[in-house]
Amino acid sequence: QITLKESGPTLVKPTQTLTLTCTFSGFSLATTGVGVGWLRQPPGKALEWLAILYWDDDKRYSPSLENRVTLTTDTSRNQVVLTMTNMDPVDTATYYCTHSDYTNYEGLDYWGQGALVTVSS
């Protein structure tokens, strides 16, 4: 049973750095083909893809956020950490982490429950 759960602050101030953790179970990031991604959804708006970390430690970031977003992993603790610098009120959103398998792609097949982050002074 694959599960993912996002955790982190619910409120951050403008210019601060956001750190969100995706803690997962039921799969290993060491397994060939596995990817853990991050997406976000501003209130009432559409989904936006942010970044992905692959089983081989390759990372890809959305070009629009590449200068602000970093992914790190703690494989032993089954966690992927998203760091986003210089937060702005427009970054207010629900942040989701996802699982996918690129050896036999079947979509973003598992999602976390989401973490709502509000950026406000």
Add this chain to the structure above:
Amino acid sequence: DIVMTQSPVSLPVTPGEPASISCRSSQSLFDSDDGNTYLDWYLQKPGQSPQLLIYTLSSRASGVPDRFSGGGSGTDFTLRITRVEADDVGTYYCMQRRKFPPTFGQGTKVEIK
């Protein structure tokens, strides 16, 4: 980035009746190297995380009823529901992964009449 455009924005439906949602991409999502069309569909039910419905144009995700089907080609795609049920309400999103970064449509909100 590839721009994804969905229509309609809102879709009132009658239970038991069919429904369809359109998604158009600004570039072809067909990969001639492997013959795949990289278009997925997701449903976000009210208050929930998105869930996968269809991947790679027409493959249904595990557990998705066969009332749902995906089709199309090139830049024009359709999600069809043969007989809408009350549990199908929510916002439907198409997502392309033909070119990096993956991008989503703006969503189609399906509501019961």
